[in-house]
Amino acid sequence: MELNVDILTLFPEMFDIFNYSIIGRAIENKIIDINTHNIRDYSVNKHKKTDDYPYGGGQGMVMTVQPLVDAIEGVKKNNEGKVIFLGPRGKKFDQEMAKDLSKEKNLIFVCGHYEGIDERVYNYIDLEISLGDFVLTGGEMACIPIVDSIARLIPGVLKVAESYEDESFYNGVLEYPQYTRPECFRDDVVPEILLSGHHENIRKWRRKKSLILTKTRRPDMFKKISLSKEDKKLLMENK
Structure with missing residues (x-):
């Protein structure tokens, strides 16, 4: 396996797109491995909640620290790669960053939602990436193109005719x-x-x-x- 990717998300089904086309073929050929993990599965709340109202007031909800940190630590038991959060504070993603990340053997992506994440979660994040200066529904929307652009640089993912x-x-x-x-x-x-x-x-x-x-x-x-x-x-x- 050339690249192992774990994605922490509230909506694992959104990543079914990776089962098709070039990336799907690479998964079948065991060149890359992409696994999703539902953050709700790590919540200790009896209703499996992963969000709450922000201290100090304000609009919207914030993702809570407990399920996110437990999810990160749970996945890191089998994946020692960088923990990457998709958020607005991050460095803007480009092809050079894709090249750098394609050299990694393991990566963990954390997809945020709502009005953001509890600030304490940043203590467990190695890198934050932004897709651009615009608002998305959730981190999943940014994670898909970023993982795709990294994966296609892995040797063997593209055929010669599809050379990047x-x-x-x-x-x-x-x-x-x-x-x-x-x-x-x-x-x-x-x-x-x-x-x-x-x-x-x-x-x-x-x-x-x-x-x-x-x-x-x-x-x-x-x-x-x-x-x-x-x-x-x-x-x-x-x-």
């Missing part, structure tokens, strides 16, 4: 335009260079298009690129 190395963000640039059959659709034709069979010219065209797309669509990303002599030459050709 040319995908957007992997090398710091957006992916170049892609075309497939038919060659002509409503007078809109595939660029001639892609039909030439000249691999070096195709490579340069794709790199040039990636740079141009990144510069125009994501200037924030473009500023971080260390341009090679070839990159600068390709961009000059566009002027």
